[in-house]
Amino acid sequence: MRYFAEHAWVAGRVERDVLIEVSDGRFAAVTPGAPADGERLPGLVLPGLANAHSHAFHRALRGRTQGKGSFWTWREQMYAVAACLEPDTYLALARAVYAEMALAGITCVGEFHYLHHAAGGVRYADPNAMGAALIQAAAEAGIRITLLDTLYLTANVDGAPLSGVQERFGDGDAEGWAARVGALGAAAHARVGAAIHSVRAVPADQLKVLAGRGPLHVHLSEQRAENEQCRAVHGCSPTELLDRHGVLGPATTAVHATHLTGGDIETLGRTGTGVCLCPTTERDLADGIGPAGRLAGAGVPLSLGSDSHAVIDMFEEARGLEMHERLAAESRGHFAAPDLVAASTGHAALGWDDAGAIEPGRHADLVAVSLSSVRTAGAAPEQAIFAATAADVTHVISGGRAIVAGGRHLTIDVPRALAESIGAVT
Numbered sequence: 001m002r003y004f005a006e007h008a009w010v011a012g013r014v015e016r017d018v019l020i021e022v023s024d025g026r027f028a029a030v031t032p033g034a035p036a037d038g039e040r041l042p043g044l045v046l047p048g049l050a051n052a053h054s055h056a057f058h059r060a061l062r063g064r065t066q067g068k069g070s071f072w073t074w075r076e077q078m079y080a081v082a083a084c085l086e087p088d089t090y091l092a093l094a095r096a097v098y099a100e101m102a103l104a105g106i107t108c109v110g111e112f113h114y115l116h117h118a119a120g121g122v123r124y125a126d127p128n129a130m131g132a133a134l135i136q137a138a139a140e141a142g143i144r145i146t147l148l149d150t151l152y153l154t155a156n157v158d159g160a161p162l163s164g165v166q167e168r169f170g171d172g173d174a175e176g177w178a179a180r181v182g183a184l185g186a187a188a189h190a191r192v193g194a195a196i197h198s199v200r201a202v203p204a205d206q207l208k209v210l211a212g213r214g215p216l217h218v219h220l221s222e223q224r225a226e227n228e229q230c231r232a233v234h235g236c237s238p239t240e241l242l243d244r245h246g247v248l249g250p251a252t253t254a255v256h257a258t259h260l261t262g263g264d265i266e267t268l269g270r271t272g273t274g275v276c277l278c279p280t281t282e283r284d285l286a287d288g289i290g291p292a293g294r295l296a297g298a299g300v301p302l303s304l305g306s307d308s309h310a311v312i313d314m315f316e317e318a319r320g321l322e323m324h325e326r327l328a329a330e331s332r333g334h335f336a337a338p339d340l341v342a343a344s345t346g347h348a349a350l351g352w353d354d355a356g357a358i359e360p361g362r363h364a365d366l367v368a369v370s371l372s373s374v375r376t377a378g379a380a381p382e383q384a385i386f387a388a389t390a391a392d393v394t395h396v397i398s399g400g401r402a403i404v405a406g407g408r409h410l411t412i413d414v415p416r417a418l419a420e421s422i423g424a425v426t
Helices: 054-059 071-082 087-103 129-141 164-168 174-182 204-209 224-234 239-242 262-271 281-284 294-299 313-331 336-346 381-386 412-425
Strands: 002-010 013-023 025-029 039-047 047-056 105-114 145-153 190-196 215-221 252-256 276-279 302-304 365-371 392-397 401-405
Touching: 002 365, 013 039, 025 145, 025 294, 039 087, 039 281, 039 336, 039 381, 039 392, 047 302, 054 087, 054 412, 071 164, 087 105, 087 129, 087 392, 087 401, 087 412, 105 129, 105 190, 105 204, 105 215, 105 281, 129 145, 129 190, 174 204, 174 401, 204 239, 224 239, 262 294, 262 381, 281 313, 294 302, 294 313, 302 336, 313 336, 313 381, 336 381
Parallel strands: 002 039, 047 105, 105 145, 145 190, 190 215, 215 252, 252 276, 276 302
Antiparallel strands: 002 013, 013 025, 039 365, 365 392, 392 401
16 A cells, blocks of 8 residues: 655654555655655654553543532442443443544554442353453554553552452452463454553552553542551551562553652653553543653653543644643643653553554554635644544555544544443443
């Protein structure tokens, strides 16, 4: 296959008249300044976007939980949805959510998966039935997935046992979790990673089982209460606790990292740990504004996720990175367009080092973004990421296969699929 882009994001900048050749699902050649040839992709062509943090079933909460309250009251509403899901309904919901992601230009998702078992913690006949549903859902939507199978053992830092819907999350201990995850089969479009839900959900003496695994993700310091509880029990911050037990490192990504100390930031930078920020969720849940600028200054690799899916729009997540920093610092220009594109294409955080750039040998993921919509008309291609939204995505190619054309998913009626699958669990 040959594609021709008038504007394409290549090697960290916009190149003109780019001929892109694809073979066996990967880029074979990328030639800027070439004569027009092949299928024309309109607007600005970006590498496939990576959604590094997703809880697919949270999509059912959009437009239903916007009242007063806190993160903790929202969590009870989220648990009510979790209590309803079974493998078949989760497959239908996740397929629709991943298809919505495809429409937004996302070609790979990191699914932070902790809804493992049936009510009361009873194992399904296939103990990985829920994870298998997610892997199948991604395949049917046409995107890749890293299933970040999550260890979740306790209700709080003090070791309180799981109860109610939380019993569906637990595996007894880390060894039991590892045995179950070891039976998960991978696929060409899927990789299996690991996650520590948080220091609230995994006792310190169980963390060593996760050390050295990768990709490994962990919710970190999303709430001030988490920090306070960790200090009360362990005498240190969550970051310090993870560092003590060898959990941090280049294969690890901390999610949110909203309430960090200066020492925490230094530790994340020193260990090469990445951070995934989720600006639209963090503001929706009133979590606070994370120290993105200081993290970047410490050398921490940044990625982005849509987390609770209050919005599925990586352009909005990317802008949030800069706009939140402007609000916190009362100054502009902390993250330039290349920084935002890099954060939006952070496939490496999901273990796909061979994706996220338009260059030979990488997975052939392309996203065409209109430069003539009411949002982008007049924008310079180099700064279109500051103007575009998911609604401006017109074409998506994932692994050399077209999955979106003319702004429509080629195999799934996404609005209908979302309405039906959400209606079945709410």
